[in-house]
Amino acid sequence: GIQVEQSPPDLILQEGANSTLRCNFSDSVNNLQWFHQNPWGQLINLFYIPSGTKQNGRLSATTVATERYSLLYISSSQTTDSGVYFCAVMDSNYQLIWGAGTKLIIKP
């Protein structure tokens, strides 16, 4: 089945810093999503991005489908950005296959 790997597993930054999170996947996909899970457990859909680039405020994402990776950029990070960021891709059975996540801590 499809494998999804995220890096780095942990990231600690000072408020105001920029960061890049990476997601590699082992097979071609037509559905890739980035999620943020906040410290209270709520999962928020950040981007549906099977290919191309999207931006939403301080966040942007790029998926290069032909090279099987996606990047999530966070600029001018804030303490509220803390949490776990998941990348997930959909397999042929319509199941989302999840990466292990990147745990981000933003220090004030």
Added chain:
Amino acid sequence: GAGVSQSPSNKVTEKGKDVELRCDPISGHTALYWYRQSLGQGLEFLIYFQGNSAPDKSGLPSDRFSAERTGGSVSTLTIQRTQQEDSAVYLCASSLFPGATGAQYFGPGTRLLVL
């Protein structure tokens, strides 16, 4: 509704009892998904509904787990004879389109603790 809602938000039960978890998807969303997340772990896919039918039930961990969806809307996940290893957060998500198109939107989850 404005978002996916789930109830109860928390459930504590004794080993061996049955529990029912409810999910109300976003109005008009045709696809509905159940996942569970154990502490510190990623998400485990359980089942997917397209309308009222579940094309793939292979993600359900055992025959103690069952799920149904009625009227293309509300879904119920039932766990019979609960075991301590069933303790987890059960998350529901919905998407506008079935299949491989579109984003999934998650509810707040039901935190299940089996004593």
